[in-house]
Amino acid sequence: MKLPQAAALLVDFTRFVRRHGFAFAHEQVVMFLGAVRLLGPRDIESIRRAAHATLPPPPDRQTEFDALFHAFFFEEAALASPAQSLPEEDAPVKDRGRGQNDPPELGEANNSGKAATAKESLSLRQFDIHADDAAIGRLKKNAPATLPRRLGFRKVSDKKGQSLDLRRSMRRIVEHDGDIIRLMRARRRKLHRPVVLLIDVSGSMKAQTQDYLRYAHALTHLADKVETFTFGTRLTRITNSLQHRHPAKALECASAQVNDWDGGTRIGAALGTFIGNPRYASLLRGAVVLFLSDGLERGGHDLMREAVQRIKHRAWYLAWLTPLAADARFRPETAALKDILVHLDRLGNGSSIASLVDHTLTLGSQS
């Protein structure tokens, strides 16, 4: 079916906006077309208002959206060359779940000597894989009980429940022709909050990454839902690798998957990719989010601040654990850390597995 020319232009506009990182569904495009027809359209302003109502840009990105709108309808030139540097291209996502991304990036990994040396250094560090077993043991013993929980929506029958399960009691009473034999009780289920770990694997964090992965692996097998990502110059989801029972095997898999070990730092771009991907962003809802990073960003940190703010908007708890905080004289004095401090629930010590475990075990008292 061929669209009328005017409608085709509007559909082109939605594609154009989408390419610039605004997300909306097919049905919203249909709604947009319906809205434009309803409004006349009398002038370009009415089309803009229809777009605002049906393809809503987040409030903090409204000016960007308007600029795109202007570019599309008033500047033909901008159309010919869609923006060259999308944030997605700055920091590509690498994820086992998505096959189409894998081949070129695997090739890249093979060609780059950097990735190879990183793998090597990691396998060297595998010698002390049992070094922090005491801390990990403490985590295993205490975490399932102390990790923060949230109330579930549904109630389950429970003899010692807080509330009366009136519905079930009523049925029981009807069965006994109106005699109250025993009242049934219920409670709302309590579920672990999801945990999202964001691990910095850039060069400045070299000494800690091994510990962090060990910790992430242990936690993955203790809590109901743990998602782990690494970031340096790009973002990689390693949740699947960490599912292996055996730590050495899991770490080996993860190290093969990540190919920006000990590289540069572009935290802002990598986090931007994370929050820009709706599939990942939805993992943050009501979650405990732990950044394991020194927060040393190269260049401007506007992207980083913006990403952290957007993450905070979805997360339930946001902590930044930095190895630098092991020093008692540590103060968040870099501009980047100062800027994001207002969004953090806690800035803590992330220098060793023991300190991570200590922090994890206090999470439960937050709720």
Add this chain to the structure above:
Amino acid sequence: MSEGAIASPEILAQRLERELYLSGEELSTAVFLALKLGKPLLLEGMPGVGKTEAAKALSAALGLNLIRLQCYEGIDAGHALYEWNYARQLLSLRQDSNADLYADEFLIERPLLKALKEPTRTLLLIDEIDRADHEFEAFLLEFLSDFQISIPERGTLKAASPPFVILTSNRTRDLHEALRRRCVYNWIAYPDAEREARIIMLRAPQVVESTARAVVNAVNGLRRLPLAKAPGISEAIEWASAASLLEKGTGRWPEAFRRSIGVAVKDEEDLGLVRPELDALLARACGS
């Protein structure tokens, strides 16, 4: 007045103005589209910009009954949909063991069910959805797409005419994409100075124009400070009324504004931040 007579966003804006609500063009367009496309309307904005007021004014302007569901953390289906009146069921069972325990008289209707059962179209306001848990949001999705409720003992209830739904959110957290994309959306921003002055005079008739303008200037100055809670439109209206009360024809406006600052800024830290700037701010506001 009926919905059918509303042929354009401008007519809708006029209707709303008769109900003492001055809507911006963006808002009246969004409401118009939601009405005509039969979609829920999602209103977001800072606290105190008139999201709930918009729903109230709309119900009056469209002649629809307003049913309000206030959301809070931990709200569940029993508070939103329906509950059985177990005590009455028990009593009637004692009297007659063959009684129909699931008759209408034992059903306690909560807002969502009430909106469905009304014979005429209603306006359902789901207020501050961002306070509810995300499970509740997911649960709403089902309700908003089909406008029907299943009661196991009774079967499925479907609305005779689907209600016009307005959701509001203060954006303390981001809403789920799935909910967002089913709705027509409007971000209610602070109005421009001209319109805010008109709103103040419309809502508080005892306030004279020069006072309204001074308040708008002062409030806009306050909004530029990094306050935890910037004064909304409702605070501006209260401040204008309060200052008018204190001034009593003495002509000492800055003094009256200063003494009534408590109705505009309601936070000790914020007050600490405002105090050093207040005199200059008020002098500017009253002078211009």
